[in-house]
């Protein structure tokens with residue numbers, strides 16, 4: 001029986017193609033198929049546009065996998081199951097598949113949801129991960145501001161879900177990284193104002209991309225509609 005291929009989760013970094021690792025470039029170049037998540041009805045895959053700038057994809061199969069922009073658990077599960085079936089069909093033929101993801105594949109990424117389905121549909125395949133430069137590292141670098149010193153703690157929290165959790169997080173660490181902040185930005189700014197942390201907060205959008213935006217006076221962000229690729233970094237000791 002043919003040996004199954006390897007399923008790679010590859011972090012392509014936060015946007016700047018120079019932040020793709022040498023290992024990511026090598027593994028993508030060698031894989032038989034490049035699997036790319038694409039939000040349904042959304043813009044072209046950013047992960048793919050980053051990869052194209054660093055890897056020659058001529059002749060490689062590029063599998064575009066649609067994922068709906070929804071919080072409906074059944075719809076999400078179905079899209080992940082379908083994607084995993086397509087990937088597993090290649091793995092079962094002995095072809096290595098590289099699934100690319102922005103930033104790092106093990107933090108708020110579709111890749112981790114695919115792993116159990118791929119294990120189910122292609123039990124003989126191995127899963128390997130190539131870590132990527134995280135968006136919060138790129139955002140801290142763009143400012144630049146230290147994320148942690150000596151005994152300081154860092155909390156990473158998505159702001160899009162429960163503002164109560166964000167409120168709790170603001171008191172629990174020296175540095176608070178608020179990801180997925182775009183739709184919640186006004187509520188978050190109110191919480192930062194309440195906590196007296198507005199002057200210790202930094203807004204970063206599209207770190208490392210041509211349209212990068214760095215804002216140190218967050219009052220300028222209130223009422224705006226920030227890009228999805230935005231975050232707020234709070235440094236309580238700044």
Ligand SMILES: C[S@@+](CC[C@H](N)C(=O)[O-])C[C@H]1O[C@@H](n2cnc3c(N)ncnc32)[C@H](O)[C@@H]1O
Nearest residue numbers: 014103104108134135179180206207229230231
């Ligand atoms: C689904 S998460 C992806 C995180 C990614 N896997 C990582 O390790 O960074 C998307 C969130 O990452 C953040 N993000 C991704 N790229 C970014 C960038 N270039 N600049 C600022 N924030 C970014 C934003 O907070 C965005 O809402």
